[in-house]
Amino acid sequence: MRSRDDRREEATLSRVTVCRGCCCGTVRKFPDVDHSAQLDRLRAELAGIAKIKVVDDCLGPCSDGNVIVVKPQGVKPIWVARVLTDQVVADLIDWIRSGAAEPPASVPVIPPYRKSR
């Protein structure tokens, strides 16, 4: 059971939602990417900085996979696209570790996806 301090600390973490739906994270669509290693790296390098949630429902913009949504505290979610190379993962991690203010040009950002009704 988590302590009150643990819960308080967790509440200040950025949220990182990693899409692993029908396309993101699949070797069928992105055969040259080690998706498990990518997720392991995010978890290891963002431990204590961001709470990582993996979702298996498609977030929507499959053509921009792998999609990751970063939600720093007090800031609107930022949708990151094409997280497919070690360099993009490294730049994404550096950006989140530095507070996830304005994303660098090397982190491909897309408009928030809104599912139509």
Ligand code: FES
């Ligand atoms: S599977 Fe990730 S956006 Fe569709």
